[in-house]
Amino acid sequence: MGQVVSFQKGEKTSFDYCYNIVKNSNNKKYIEKMNKLKNYPYMINKDNVFNIFKNFRDIQIKYKLAGYYDGNDKLNKIIKQSPIYSIKDYLNFQPLNLNKNIIYYLINYDTSKFTNFNTPIFFVCGANDWQVPTVIVKEYYKTIKAPDKDLFIVENAGHLLNIENTKDYNIIVEGICSRISGE
Numbered sequence: 001m002g003q004v005v006s007f008q009k010g011e012k013t014s015f016d017y018c019y020n021i022v023k024n025s026n027n028k029k030y031i032e033k034m035n036k037l038k039n040y041p042y043m044i045n046k047d048n049v050f051n052i053f054k055n056f057r058d059i060q061i062k063y064k065l066a067g068y069y070d071g072n073d074k075l076n077k078i079i080k081q082s083p084i085y086s087i088k089d090y091l092n093f094q095p096l097n098l099n100k101n102i103i104y105y106l107i108n109y110d111t112s113k114f115t116n117f118n119t120p121i122f123f124v125c126g127a128n129d130w131q132v133p134t135v136i137v138k139e140y141y142k143t144i145k146a147p148d149k150d151l152f153i154v155e156n157a158g159h160l161l162n163i164e165n166t167k168d169y170n171i172i173v174e175g176i177c178s179r180i181s182g183e
Contacts, residue, residue: 001124002132002159005140006110011041013133014065015056021063033059046104053103057131065130066159074163112140120148122176126157126164148179 004010015037022030037043037056044052060066123141125134134153141151152172157165 001161002129003123003125003137003140004106004109004111004132005136006112007106007108008041008110009112010133010136011044011056013136014060014130015040017130017133018056018060018063018065021065022059025063030059030062044107046107049103049107050100060131064158065128074160078163112143115144117144117146117149119146120180121146122150122152124152124154124161124169124172124176126159126161127153127155128158129161131159150176 019034022034025031033055037052037059040052040056057066121144123137125137127134138151141149154161154165154168154172157169162169
């Protein structure tokens, strides 16, 4: 779910898709913001990743390309209602900072050369995921060999597919579990 195959390729694909939408919107403010990121993601390094990532994700959120429909709103509601998080935690919620070690690792992450697996492989992707583009996962899926594999595309969902289309997501996961267990 939300499978990163190649960070550089995925982010470039996301950027190009977003750039075309922003350009066609004629929103000068956001066109200017996108133009400042013209070499995205190749300009990213450990020193600037959080600032650049945030700038791009903010644009994606504005154009509903990081989360789909009301996925981000649903996630915020879940966090606010959580018995684990306090109001202070919610106000200080910084996903990039919380995941900084993963993000440092992701900058050079590329699994595309790994194609042979001895274990079942299942991808569950949102049809409208442009944060970790489903189109990249579809390409990768075609190259892998595994004793059992499948690619599930959840309609009416983006990167937050388990929140955005919970019903279809749960049906898919239950099906995978039954398939693996043989029940």
